[in-house]
Amino acid sequence: xxxxxxxxxxxxxxxxxxxxxIRILTSRTTSGKLVGLNVLSGxxxxxLVLRGVSEGRALYLDVALVYDIFGFLGFLGIARFLKDKIQxxxxx
Amino acid sequence: xxxxxxxxxxxxLITALSMFGxxxxxxxxxxxxxxxxxxxxxxxxAALTYEIFIPRHQAGINFFVPxxxxxxxxxxxxxxxxxxxxxxxxxxxVTGRVNPRIVHFRTSLKSDMARMVLANSITMTPGTITLxxxxxHLTVHWFFSTTSHSKVAGNEVKGEIEKHLxxxxx
Amino acid sequence: xxxxxxxxxxxxxxxxVFGVAGLAGLFRFPDPYSRLQAGSLLGTTxxxxxxxxxxxxSPNGAVAARVVVIMLFFLISSPTGSHIVARFTWNIGTHPWxxxxxxxxKQRKAGTGKDxxxxxxxx
Numbered sequence: 248x249x250x251x252x253x254x255x256x257x258x259x260x261x262x263x264x265x266x267x268x269i270r271i272l273t274s275r276t277t278s279g280k281l282v283g284l285n286v287l288s289g290x291x292x293x294x295l296v297l298r299g300v301s302e303g304r305a306l307y308l309d310v311a312l313v314y315d316i317f318g319f320l321g322f323l324g325i326a327r328f329l330k331d332k333i334q335x336x337x338x339x
Numbered sequence: 340x341x342x343x344x345x346x347x348x349x350x351x352l353i354t355a356l357s358m359f360g361x362x363x364x365x366x367x368x369x370x371x372x373x374x375x376x377x378x379x380x381x382x383x384x385a386a387l388t389y390e391i392f393i394p395r396h397q398a399g400i401n402f403f404v405p406x407x408x409x410x411x412x413x414x415x416x417x418x419x420x421x422x423x424x425x426x427x428x429x430x431x432x433v434t435g436r437v438n439p440r441i442v443h444f445r446t447s448l449k450s451d452m453a454r455m456v457l458a459n460s461i462t463m464t465p466g467t468i469t470l471x472x473x474x475x476h477l478t479v480h481w482f483f484s485t486t487s488h489s490k491v492a493g494n495e496v497k498g499e500i501e502k503h504l505x506x507x508x509x
Numbered sequence: 510x511x512x513x514x515x516x517x518x519x520x521x522x523x524x525x526v527f528g529v530a531g532l533a534g535l536f537r538f539p540d541p542y543s544r545l546q547a548g549s550l551l552g553t554t555x556x557x558x559x560x561x562x563x564x565x566x567s568p569n570g571a572v573a574a575r576v577v578v579i580m581l582f583f584l585i586s587s588p589t590g591s592h593i594v595a596r597f598t599w600n601i602g603t604h605p606w607x608x609x610x611x612x613x614x615k616q617r618k619a620g621t622g623k624d625x626x627x628x629x630x631x632x
């Protein structure tokens with residue numbers, strides 16, 4: 248039962264990740280892509296935790312912890328870079 | 340010892356202790372070498388950054404040190420609020436009956452920490468997202484808006500959360 | 510089949526329901542703000558349910574403690590990420606989407622748009 252639950256949830260999360268990637272690829276605006284990326288990062292975190300618990304190894308969960316803490320730095324970089332770019336284009 | 344020096348010392352110690360707590364959580368081992376390294380490292384980092392971690396004008400111990408019992412109670416309440424508003428968003432996704440709008444309101448919380456936690460809690464519950472936080476002025480995207488009047492909207496969005504948050508921080 | 514497994518199954522069922530609704534909302538609404546609201550069903554509630562379920566199913570104390578720490582930091586990091594995306598969308602000047610029927614009803618009722626929350630560009 249335990250194996251079935253954990254494995255089934257992993258497959259569900261993989262399906263969610265695929266749909267999120269489709270969302271990122273099909274949206275046209277930058278904010279739309281960032282929204283998809285935000286949801287994707289939460290799904291990836293859930294997958295890492297599920298994998299670590301189903302294998303029963305604490306080392307995998309350390310990876311998930313670091314991903315959790317530094318995950319949003321990626322958005323910060325993208326948002327900061329693109330904001331300057333978009334504002335520079337609108338000023339010219 | 341003047342009051343300025345004492346306040347500097349308190350800020351430094353609180354920064355160092357919170358750094359050491361994080362070190363204990365991350366390493367999760369209690370050998371002598373690990374403890375000494377963590378203590379030295381946290382004191383070094385605290386000496387460099389205590390001015391940024393706790394600004395000078397946050398004059399009061401309850402401005403940034405939470406009351407532990409109320410903090411734990413608040414965490415459980417937060418999980419309850421998340422599930423409650425998730426159900427509302429779930430229904431609205433199925434029926435498509437939404438009224439999104441941007442509202443502005445003010446908060447009566449005093450410390451920077453409590454305001455930051457309030458903004459994060461508003462973003463955390465599905466249905467409301469904080470777009471901007473300027474001193475005590477919040478800009479919120481509200482998914483089920485019934486009004487755009489500042490005070491009424493503020494009461495409906497942050498009322499419960501702010502009431503409990505006032506007990507945790509000042 | 511123990512009581513912990515039944516509780517974990519309930520948590521996972523909630524995660525599946527909220528996750529499917531979040532994915533549907535990502536495709537259903539037209540503007541980034543509303544998509545962010547619907548996507549936070551998957552990005553926050555579903556993930557939190559999965560954490561609760563894995564906490565119940567964890568094999569030993571070390572794993573359970575790590576899951577609790579991850580949960581605590583998730584409560585900080587998840588709204589930070591959403592806020593960065595929302596603030597970026599607000600700062601580049603995207604207007605929020607209003608449903609068509611609501612707007613028509615309002616115009617018929619009031620005539621003037623004094624209720625309209627016009628988003629001001631902040632300095």
